């Protein structure tokens with residue numbers, strides 16, 4: 001009897017964990033399916049500066065390989081890696097490294113490669129979708145090595161210059177991007193603003209971006225992986241994460257896979273989000289201009305709201 005109760009409790013806890021993940025997609029969350037994911041790294045533990053293979057394994061709620069996965073935003077499996085100092089991001093897909101074979105798809109096992117630059121903690125966030133809905137899962141991995149990640153540099157500035165990185169194949173850029181190092185003369189000036197001065201938790205906030213190059217508004221941004229703008233939004237401490245998409249004003253709801261994506265747009269972009277937890281959040285954005293991929297990064301402080309937590313619809 002006691003054993004059965006324990007199993008029930010564990011079951012309920014797992015379902016609760018699943019529900020919490022359902023809120024990871026911000027204000028416009030898609031239907032979240034029940035599934036499981038795991039990441040196997042080689043070497044394990046991961047060593048800084050050493051090429052690491054990461055294998056993501058997806059299972060349905062019955063423990064069978066999660067198959068077939070649907071292409072969303074140009075790829076079947078998306079991985080974002082962000083360092084605990086909030087200074088580094090990478091956005092990877094299995095197809096960036098190898099042709100995804102039918103065997104891999106049937107087993108729902110997908111391989112990635114990455115060299116973690118320094119020792120410390122990183123969030124590894126996975127996103128997949130099938131015809132029933134979306135599934136998101138995050139892991140925090142610990143990387144060993146002599147050179148450690150630095151502390152978070154709290155920087156609430158709202159105008160920054162970001163470099164464009166030449167794509168390595170169409171919509172492919174697999175190297176770590178250090179946002180603090182990306183200030184350069186030839187960069188893009190990005191102005192960040194929000195429609196509320198002090199965002200509260202569970203409150204819809206519009207984050208707006210204005211992009212210029214050499215003092216001229218950029219009006220010919222192009223979609224990157226089937227969305228005008230991609231976002232990886234992570235909380236200091238790596239205990240909160242959202243992966244979402246934005247677009248030109250009026251077309252910012254880009255999480256629906258039937259959303260219209262314009263061919264050319266700019267200089268203004270926005271995304272609507274709702275933060276589940278108070279704290280310091282880093283908002284990484286990704287846009288594309290010509291053959292360059294631009295990673296933006298701004299910091300925001302979110303304060304506890306008055307509403308009842310939990311439901312951010």
Ligand SMILES: [Cu+2]
Pocket residue numbers: 073075077078079091092093225
């Ligand atoms: Cu992706």
